[in-house]
Amino acid sequence: MTxxxxxxxxxxxxxxxxxxxxxxxxxxxxxxFVVVAGVCTMFAAVVSLAxxxxxxxxxxxxxxxxxxxLAAFQGPKLWLAPxxxxxxxRRIIVQRGPFRRTMARDSISFARITWSTTVPxxxxxxxxxxxQTGPLHRRLTxxxxxxxxxxxxxxIIRGAEDLAPRGSSQLPIAQRLDIDERVLWAARPRPRVRxxxxxxxxxxxxxxxxxxxxxxxxxxxxxxxxxIQKLLLAGLPPTSAPFLALVVGESxxxxxxxxxxxxxxxxxxxxxxxxxxxxxxxxxxKHVLISRGREELHLERSRIVHVIDASAGRGLSDVFxxxxxxxxxxLAASGAFGEMDRSDSLRPVFHAVDDAESVSRILRANPxxxxxPHAA
Numbered sequence: 001m002t003x004x005x006x007x008x009x010x011x012x013x014x015x016x017x018x019x020x021x022x023x024x025x026x027x028x029x030x031x032x033f034v035v036v037a038g039v040c041t042m043f044a045a046v047v048s049l050a051x052x053x054x055x056x057x058x059x060x061x062x063x064x065x066x067x068x069x070l071a072a073f074q075g076p077k078l079w080l081a082p083x084x085x086x087x088x089x090r091r092i093i094v095q096r097g098p099f100r101r102t103m104a105r106d107s108i109s110f111a112r113i114t115w116s117t118t119v120p121x122x123x124x125x126x127x128x129x130x131x132q133t134g135p136l137h138r139r140l141t142x143x144x145x146x147x148x149x150x151x152x153x154x155x156i157i158r159g160a161e162d163l164a165p166r167g168s169s170q171l172p173i174a175q176r177l178d179i180d181e182r183v184l185w186a187a188r189p190r191p192r193v194r195x196x197x198x199x200x201x202x203x204x205x206x207x208x209x210x211x212x213x214x215x216x217x218x219x220x221x222x223x224x225x226x227x228i229q230k231l232l233l234a235g236l237p238p239t240s241a242p243f244l245a246l247v248v249g250e251s252x253x254x255x256x257x258x259x260x261x262x263x264x265x266x267x268x269x270x271x272x273x274x275x276x277x278x279x280x281x282x283x284x285x286k287h288v289l290i291s292r293g294r295e296e297l298h299l300e301r302s303r304i305v306h307v308i309d310a311s312a313g314r315g316l317s318d319v320f321x322x323x324x325x326x327x328x329x330x331l332a333a334s335g336a337f338g339e340m341d342r343s344d345s346l347r348p349v350f351h352a353v354d355d356a357e358s359v360s361r362i363l364r365a366n367p368x369x370x371x372x373p374h375a376a
Contacts, residue, residue, distance in 0.1 A: 014086045015153070027072070027073070041058075044062065108157065109323045111297070112124075115168070121149050124145045163180060165177075173289055188279060189281070190316055198268050199269070206267055210260075213257050217258055231243065283301075288304070295345075295346050303323050319349065320348075
């Protein structure tokens with residue numbers, strides 16, 4: 001325990017981001033701007049050398065794109081560098097200079113851990129508080145980015161530091177249980193054909209964007225090939241700098257359109273379907289655990305107030321875990337957050353399991369003694 005004059009309660013743990021990484025989406029965005037900057041530079045060379053016109057406007061757009069690429073790559077790192085994390089006896093605090101964001105420890109519904117791809121014992125710890133569903137639906141989360149051994153930090157927050165072993169993403173989640181914890185049930189979601197089909201309006205929108213990008217690619221190729229042929233017939237040497245710059249610029253633009261179209265197609269349904277094979281569900285005498293690749297969800301069984309199973313077709317069921325928090329009990333059939341659509345983040349839902357009855361029986365039992373009913 002330590003003390004801080006600006007914090008009324010004792011501090012149990014303090015830390016900072018030990019690995020400053022740019023999120024994948026911002027990295028992809030940065031590379032898109034890099035490509036745009038390169039294409040603008042190549043077209044500026046064509047305008048200047050072949051047409052003898054001023055390339056100022058194209059160079060300006062390229063410089064603007066390069067600046068945005070630098071901001072996408074380095075902005076998150078600069079933002080996280082001065083951040084400080086504190087866990088007190090009552091709260092979790094994320095502090096950046098004079099600004100603080102806090103969450104009470106007893107209001108946390110579950111935690112998500114996303115391990116780093118480069119350093120096995122560092123990851124992001126996201127703490128989620130369940131809120132009511134309905135028109136005022138919102139999310140209450142607080143994130144500790146780039147902390148070392150986020151599973152140990154989560155153990156401190158839930159008051160089980162002496163029981164939780166050390167570990168990293170190199171160990172399966174079943175080998176990082178508390179000392180007094182044992183697995184009662186385990187399963188994987190069954191793969192389904194409809195998992196490859198977009199489920200939500202957002203996924204259909206992404207599929208439509210992919211179709212638009214592929215159409216733009218076809219239009220670009222249809223116009224670029226005749227234009228290049230006309231330039232060759234007009235006497236422009238194929239080994240000249242303007243011709244090579246034009247061909248490279250058109251090719252890079254076409255490749256960018258194909259890459260973006262492929263990404264949106266993959267993200268519209270193929271990604272979620274691929275992740276099914278990496279997903280595992282565990283129920284222990286203390287927790288509900290869900291792992292999916294580098295992502296994990298940790299939920300204490302005491303937070304579960306209802307278990308609702310719904311038919312998923314072909315003898316399978318979706319099991320929704322309804323959570324409770326301070327003045328935030330949720331009774332919607334879709335679980336704690338009222339969402340039926342697929343999400344990029346793990347949620348307290350077992351999808352496409354064939355043993356929903358066992359899940360309900362175990363979760364409705366007393367966690368310390370399966371033969372007794374749950375206190376809730």
